[in-house]
């Protein structure tokens with residue numbers, strides 16, 4: 001059985017939060033998320049009914065609901081120290097950096113979210129606080145670059161970024177080809193009847 005670092009639930013932000021009860025090294029798995037797996041119609045209906053956002057997106061149209069454990073109580077941060085790793089063996093909270101004992105564990109909810117039906121105002125207090133948290137594509141490029149470098153982007157979001165990069169690459173190749181053609185036309189013009197050869 002996997003042994004996880006010790007954590008504890010304490011009050012935070014007017015509610016609860018989960019804190020490291022021992023130092024945690026970067027890339028350590030801290031806990032495993034539980035809860036029922038739900039589909040998009042289920043959480044869309046919950047959002048329409050005004051339910052509290054208790055959902056973690058783990059794939060395209062796939063979400064985890066409440067487990068009743070500490071994993072329900074992990075708060076968001078715009079400058080997080082953990083991230084969510086989605087694997088075929090489970091969904092884990094992983095340390096994004098070395099974490100000191102007594103530090104609250106937080107992840108960026110936005111990086112897991114695609115067309116997510118809930119939004120919330122963030123009061124995390126970070127200098128880079130985005131103010132309102134929605135989908136992954138609202139996260140600044142520099143922040144996404146940090147997550148990418150750490151392997152902290154879940155597969156369903158990474159697939160979208162790759163598709164987008166592919167479209168960008170195809171567009172810039174098409175542009176380069178056009179410029180190349182224009183250059184050839186320009187050269188042909190230079191070599192035209194106006195140019196005298198000795």
Ligand SMILES: [Zn+2]
Nearest residue numbers: 078122124129
């Ligand atoms: Zn924030």
